[in-house]
Amino acid sequence: MSADVVTFGETMVLLEAGSSGPLRYVNTFNKRFGGAESNVAIGLSKLGHQSLWMSKVGQDEFGEFLIQKIRGEGVNTDHVTSYSGAPTGLYFKEMRRPGDQRVAYYRSGSAASFFTETDLDEEQIAQTKILHLTGITALLSESCRTAIFKAIEVAKAHNVLVSFDPNLRYTLMGQLGEDGARQVIRDIAAKADLVMPGLDEAEWLYGTSDETEVADLLFAEGVQKVVIKNGGEYSFYAENGGAQGRVPSFEVKQIVDAIGAGDGFAAGVLSGLLDKKSLEESVHFAAAVGALVISSPGDIEGLPTRSEVLTYIEQKEGHSGGVLR
Template sequence: MSKFVTFGETMVLFEAATQGRLRYVPSFLKKIGGAESNVAIALTKLGHSATWFGKVSDDEMGHYVVREVKAEGVDTECVTYTTDAPTALYIKEHRREEELAVYYYRHDSAGSTLTKEDLAYEKIADASILHVTGITPLLSDSCYEAVLAGIQCAKEHGTFVSFDPNLRFALIHKLGEEVARQRLVTIAAQADLILPGLDEAKWLFGDMEEQDYLTKGIELGARKVVIKNGGDYSLFKDEQGTGKVNSFRVKQVVDPVGAGDGFAAGVLAGLLEKKSLEESVRMGAAVGALVIGVKGDIEGLPTRKEVDAFLCDDNKVYGGVSR
């Protein structure tokens, strides 16, 4: 039994092998990336069992995605396949040092055809945590219905529900801002843990003071709320109280994509281990700091040994002050 289960679209990633505009790039590195599978992979590296499933095309790209996720130790036995739609792709462009652009090709993809009939309900029922993001419910109406059905199953079986809004504005603009907001707030109101960035909280709930977003999340029904303020700090609130955890500073940001997923995985790993929310947020901050030093969505995800060593390193920089 996996303690952690998640579902959503994982894409094939083509990352430019050299800097410069794509028109001048002669070769690419083939990888994978997807918010939900990133978190599942991160949790396995942190020592926890994890299940990911989704819908991919029954072709070489689809089988490549599943093989790569499975190779990281994630349970993929409930993935479904279709011959009616392609596996989504995205491309990373490194125009110059520390300037990254990402292009998505996911319109009418296999992942967007996921339905509530494709869900592995038995996995959700048996898990300790179900993690969902704000990406999947915006892919299509059937994906939104699937997310709601997954949450309902979790609620019926006492599975803790984690929600990371993970806003993708290309999807939001295509669907319509008001419809997208209504969907994500509906999901947030059913989550036990809400993990938005400060800018995401503002988009979801309007302009408020930072502390008010914590209160808003609790008023919606969440048991725990974490608000991330970029690389500076995170605020948190639960039944034990309210607090702040400063971020760890890094010397160089190589690739910020995937840092939020690493942060979420660190928080969730802490909760699985019955740590306090403050300790869990600190672990999330450590994972996020380690992720951004390596190119790729999953390549920089640290092992538990690396995270523990990082947290014990007296020479690291924490909250802008050397410890």
């Protein structure tokens, strides 16, 4: 059976500090995992959709751990390959003090960076409803960039919606430099149907913080839908030749872990579109998903089920549907 959403990219093992303070003083770690694309795939699975994630992991115990865990979350991992030429990537999460989390990546030359267009299952892409991509994969290596553009080509040939979250990682730009990375991200965005940057990312990419200007620049390239996230305040949405506006974020009194919230939000938007909701309604649903994610530790632990999202919206708004205004 074909998946509703196909995605691909790097997922790493996360070693989260078991106590606060600089890592030099930390003696124990909790083992978790996270990766933008697999986070979205898991988020969609929890929301009741069929998702498929492709990647390369090291031929090591960490690689086996990732496949086992992501498959256990209901994601199709049949197209993840073990690669003997490089290890699975790692990252460490440090908690200096409440509200001050830092992340250190050990991913250079990881197995996922050797992903190529030949690792793509073109038949799965051709049969899916949405192909979801991020800018992280595009910055991992030249072979990953080639795979991104090949996947878009296949999707376009089969009328598959292409979703793109720039998900900027400035530490990955060394190989290309900022200008080169900016051009690559913009080139991918121009070929997508749905683009979902954060407001700061949009400004870095297009030189303006005016959301309507950013949307118009993307529409001129052929993009059909734009969603711009502005942290805990609101999300802007616009359709090419159609409606646009802002959807307020849900108020969260205590943020436990903000990492992964954007991936949850992306899963929420895609879920809404799969359910034939309007873009506005999809963004409203996604805002609730994001709010629930930041209320829990870890990248994927807080990803909610559909019933949890609907209950949360009802509790916050006093009804079971509609858009927060």
